[in-house]
Amino acid sequence: MAEKAKTYKIACGVLNESWDQNKMALLEVFKLLFLKMQNRVLGVLNVAQSGFLVVLIDPKVVFPAALKACASGII
Secondary structure, three states: OOOEOOOHHHHHHHHHHHOOOOOOOOOEEEEEEEEOHHHEEEEEEEEEEEOOOOOOOOHHHHHHHHHHOOOOEEO
């Protein structure tokens, strides 16, 4: 993925491509979009998923993943 996320619409498009459309209405999913310099997309990480009410996110998962990806930005 080397697409440049210049606008929020492009970033939303990249995230929508990574979603399972059949499960979108059934589950809460927390995904991260990793960016490198100049907002080029490095990848998308599925951090957690759960039922309808809450998704718990652990910073101990988010930040090491961003460091390993050498991301300079996270959405």
